[in-house]
Amino acid sequence: MGIHQAANQLEQTKIDLKPRIGLLIIGIIMIGANLRAPLTSVGPLVTSIRDNLGISNTLSGSLTTLPLLAFALLSPFAPKLARRFGMELTLFISLILLTVGIGIRSIGGVTTLFLGTILIGLAIAIGNVLLPSLIKHNFARNIGLMTGFYAVSMNLCGAIGSGISIPISSLSGLGWAGALGCWGILSLITVFFWMPQLKKPFKSDKNEQTVQKVKNINLWRSGLAWQITLFMGLQSFIFYTVITWMPEILEQKGLNADEAGWMLSIMQLAVIPITFIVPILAGRLQSQRLLIVPPVIFLFVGIFGILYGRTLLIPVCMILIGVGVGTIFSLSMMFFSLRTQSTHEATELSGMAQSFGYLLAAVGPVLFGGLHDITHSWTIPLLMLIVVSALIFIVGMRAGKNEYVTTH
Numbered sequence: 001m002g003i004h005q006a007a008n009q010l011e012q013t014k015i016d017l018k019p020r021i022g023l024l025i026i027g028i029i030m031i032g033a034n035l036r037a038p039l040t041s042v043g044p045l046v047t048s049i050r051d052n053l054g055i056s057n058t059l060s061g062s063l064t065t066l067p068l069l070a071f072a073l074l075s076p077f078a079p080k081l082a083r084r085f086g087m088e089l090t091l092f093i094s095l096i097l098l099t100v101g102i103g104i105r106s107i108g109g110v111t112t113l114f115l116g117t118i119l120i121g122l123a124i125a126i127g128n129v130l131l132p133s134l135i136k137h138n139f140a141r142n143i144g145l146m147t148g149f150y151a152v153s154m155n156l157c158g159a160i161g162s163g164i165s166i167p168i169s170s171l172s173g174l175g176w177a178g179a180l181g182c183w184g185i186l187s188l189i190t191v192f193f194w195m196p197q198l199k200k201p202f203k204s205d206k207n208e209q210t211v212q213k214v215k216n217i218n219l220w221r222s223g224l225a226w227q228i229t230l231f232m233g234l235q236s237f238i239f240y241t242v243i244t245w246m247p248e249i250l251e252q253k254g255l256n257a258d259e260a261g262w263m264l265s266i267m268q269l270a271v272i273p274i275t276f277i278v279p280i281l282a283g284r285l286q287s288q289r290l291l292i293v294p295p296v297i298f299l300f301v302g303i304f305g306i307l308y309g310r311t312l313l314i315p316v317c318m319i320l321i322g323v324g325v326g327t328i329f330s331l332s333m334m335f336f337s338l339r340t341q342s343t344h345e346a347t348e349l350s351g352m353a354q355s356f357g358y359l360l361a362a363v364g365p366v367l368f369g370g371l372h373d374i375t376h377s378w379t380i381p382l383l384m385l386i387v388v389s390a391l392i393f394i395v396g397m398r399a400g401k402n403e404y405v406t407t408h
Contacts (some may be wrong), residue, residue: 072122144283
């Protein structure tokens with residue numbers, strides 16, 4: 001009788017888990033949707049924010065840099081928070097913090113603008129670090145597919161954020177504050193969708209007991225971990241530099257503000273099919289080196305096209321840049337899982353890569369703008385991005401090799 005009861009309980013547990021797994025997948029996708037849109041929606045509105053609040057170009061430019069510094073500051077601590085409170089609860093708190101930050105940023109004052117921006121950066125940093133390891137823990141047999149789902153969601157909403165900011169701000173009475181505040185609705189909805197995950201966490205669908213016997217090492221001393229970190233950081237260097245400065249570059253090439261904003265959207269929309277396909281391909285390959293070459297070529301062609309090409313070619317160039325950075329980003333997220341042997345290692349590697357990586361990314365917009373101020377031209381700054389693309393290829397060939405950070 002006891003055996004039958006146990007069997008019935010086990011069967012009932014399987015039935016109960018099905019809807020919860022579905023909610024987990026939806027929750028992951030929705031968290032992904034919140035990881036870029038609150039940031040990409042700022043770029044097209046920088047001029048309006050600057051003029052409305054009477055702040056300097058330096059301060060308005062820091063609206064992009066501050067979240068990256070927040071990423072760098074909090075990312076190393078996110079794994080510790082997850083071990084202390086659990087990944088599900090830590091992500092839940094980060095969603096609440098994100099909603100509060102968006103609300104504060106949208107009040108309309110200078111102080112609240114920057115305070116809210118910092119809170120948003122801290123909240124997104126937690127999601128950036130924990131989501132790849134959460135996927136590894138709960139979907140170890142489908143890492144590529146799940147990574148593709150959340151990457152598509154992130155890039156889709158990021159693209160929408162860039163494209164609709166100015167149209168929303170133009171609506172009666174909303175302005176830049178209302179356009180930025182709209183994203184608090186999405187984060188608040190995500191809070192409610194994530195609440196079921198605060199119950200007893202799932203057990204990993206992969207037995208990691210043997211993996212835990214692997215001797216832990218300090219990843220900051222691992223050459224492979226540093227290659228992955230640089231791969232991630234250099235990609236972010238290019239992405240956030242382009243998000244910050246490309247609208248102004250395109251306006252000087254003859255586009256108006258709306259058209260420049262939509263060019264950023266086109267760039268990010270082009271990423272969507274790539275960010276779904278690349279993780280699946282990467283998960284099926286032992287070595288990902290072959291996947292490193294095409295995106296670097298796309299970056300070369302796209303950046304040179306913006307620099308020397310005709311205005312009619314700008315959409316094509318933006319698509320190439322988008323596909324390039326999107327492919328590299330997807331590979332970075334996959335390396336956190338593919339180059340580690342446990343959820344703990346994946347979380348630590350994600351924290352390391354996103355800490356130093358986003359610190360490097362924070363330098364990008366400032367250095368790019370500084371070179372423009374010195375040279376009074378966009379040529380040298382854009383050529384700098386070509387050099388960075390070449391460095392991505394060098395470190396990517398090492399990061400794509402089939403080995404683990406703890407055993408290479």
